[in-house]
Amino acid sequence: MSTNVVIIDPDKIPHYPTPESREFVAQLVAVGLEVPQIAFCLKCTPHEVTYHYKDELEFGLSLVNGKVGAALLQRCLMGDVNAQKFWLTTRARWVAADKEDPKKAEQQGQLLQDRKAFMDDILQMVARGKEKEERATVTQRATPGSRRTQ
Secondary structure (H helix, E strand, C coil): CCCCCCCCCCCCCCCCCCHHHHHHHHHHHHCCCCHHHHHHHHCCCHHHHHHHCHHHHHHHHHHHHHHHHHHHHHHHHCCCHHHHHHHHHHCCCCCCCCCCCHHHHHHHHHHHHHHHHHHHHHHHHHHHHHHHHHHHHHHHHHCCCCCCCC
């Protein structure tokens, strides 16, 4: 007759989740750690992590993002101008107007002048090409003995 004997490892203490450990796991998930790494941080097995922290593993990033967003909103409402600018540009899609830089405007003006000069050169070359074609056509017509019919 065989008896089932359960041997308990005296060095292994069972893991029980606490509110603090749940928050800690959510933060570890939010920064991108995997289950074996989280288990190492908690000093437990990966199986215990997946068993005890299902919600934190699935929604940890959302939980932490919510807390960060709430903290940012609180800073905005307290008058933190940098937090307000960040909130408005990322959440309200505001775009800050660029201050006019005289050097930048001058560079853009020079660039436009260069482009205009380049386009003028191209137009002159095209016009010269048309003139050459017209001269060649007139020369062919005026040449006695030309086989070309008109």
